[in-house]
Every structure is written in structure tokens, then in C-alpha cells.
Amino acid sequence: QQQVKQSPQSLIVQKGGISIINCAYENTAFDYFPWYQQFPGKGPALLIAIRPDVSEKKEGRFTISFNKSAKQFSLHIMDSQPGDSATYFCAASRSSNTGKLIFGQGTTLQVKP
């Protein structure tokens, strides 16, 4: 129940295309869902986050879609660029508990020029 399942494990997209990464969770008590972007040798950087009271959040080319009934959320990267090539982690936490982040296993994105 504490797991967050992320897919795909790796993704190759052409420049200008849409990158889509999906995450699913079981624990309905989760109420905070961030996405992190990590470049090789660097720490994860908070990209965008959503709470269950909204179904979509957009920041620039990055959009989170949230489906509470399906217990799924996804990251869409529009107009993908080679500079977006990185590993992306979704995560979930319960604000009624310790706030501990439960991470997905990560998706390695490669955007080809």
C-alpha cells in the first residue's frame, strides 16, 4: 500500500514531441504528489507538484494530470527538448502522517534532436 509504481522505466522521444510518464498508487491517504527531475551527478530538483483537490496543474511545458478515482497521476512534457533528458521521479506523501515521500522507481527520458 505504500508503493508508487512508475512507468515506463525508460522513454525516448523526438525533439518537439510529448513525453508522458505515469505513476499509480494504492494508498488513498496520499495527498501530495510531487515530480522531481534529476540530471546525472546532481540532486533531484522539484519540478511541479499537485494536491488531490485539482485534476491538472500546468507550469510552462510541464503538466501534471491527476485522476483520483483511478489513483493515477502523470507528467506530460510538451515540446520536449534535448535539455529535458534526465531521470524523472514521481513521489507521494501523506500530510496526516510523517510527510515521508514515497518515490517511484524513476523514468530515464532521452530526447533525441
Next chain:
Amino acid sequence: DTEVTQTPKHLVMGMTNKKSLKCEQHMGHRAMYWYKQKAKKPPELMFVYSYEKLSINESVPSRFSPECPNSSLLNLHLHALQPEDSALYLCASSLGQVGYEQYFGPGTRLTVT
């Protein structure tokens, strides 16, 4: 400014050495975290400090000893490590422990020989 700094960037130590990792933030955050990250894996939570008190210890071996001297500083003291402890050690901070965004530092790449 959402900067968390970590020193050193790289550390090589023998199994009998004692060393320390340092983390600093000046964002007024009151929760600070240590994570361990192996290659191609998500970060694993080790410790959480909230208001300078240890809040979570994820059953980490005693050869890792955290310390929070003040609200801006977090140390991780290392002693008698094993080669399998080689990893990227990440520090993070958040405004509070629950329900707030966590911001990660760049990490310390630790190699135990």
C-alpha cells in the same frame, strides 16, 4: 532562493576512517533530511530532523550518525563504513516536515574503499 548546499562534493574514505558530510540551508526551513541514492534508483530516506530534533530514523546502521547543530545545519558523521555504503548522499530541507515541498542539495558522492 531554494538552495541547499552540501560539502564535500566528493569523498573517498577507507573503511576505518571517520568523516563527516555537511549540509546547509538559509531558507528558514525547519525540517532537514538525509537520503542515500544508489545509481539508477530513487532516493532512500535515512533521517529526518524537525525543529532540530530527530524525527525519523529509518533503521539506519549506527555507522551513520546524524547531527543537527542548529536550524540551518545538518551533519552526517561516518565511521567504519562498508564498500556497499558507496552512494550519492543527498540532503534536503522543507519549511516543515509535513505537507511542504522538499528541496534537495547537489549531493556528496561517497566512495568507500
